[in-house]
Amino acid sequence: MTKTLSPLHPGEVLREEFMKPLGLTPYKLAAALGHIPRTRIERIQREEIGISTDTALRLARFFGTTPEFWINLQTSYEIETRRAKLAKKLEAIHPRELEPA
Numbered sequence: 001m002t003k004t005l006s007p008l009h010p011g012e013v014l015r016e017e018f019m020k021p022l023g024l025t026p027y028k029l030a031a032a033l034g035h036i037p038r039t040r041i042e043r044i045q046r047e048e049i050g051i052s053t054d055t056a057l058r059l060a061r062f063f064g065t066t067p068e069f070w071i072n073l074q075t076s077y078e079i080e081t082r083r084a085k086l087a088k089k090l091e092a093i094h095p096r097e098l099e100p101a
Helices: 010-022 026-032 038-045 053-063 067-091
Strands: none
Touching: 010 038, 010 053, 010 067, 026 038, 053 067
């Protein structure tokens, strides 16, 4: 039996790969990102909300990544969680047959 992993929330990546190793608190990170609300960072790292384009641009600038890195994490998370919720409905959709060329 194959065990599947839960989709990776971008907040987990932010928390585990960036904030913890650098000793950043939500307050310090929020201030460094241009005084955004500290609660936004707290909610992202607790995996309660996703990463917006605005936040992705700020995180990319601060950490030396790309905005696409953060947006792709968010998009992948959303696709995988939605795919799981829609699995039965998606199975009921029959792919359109292509007409011969």
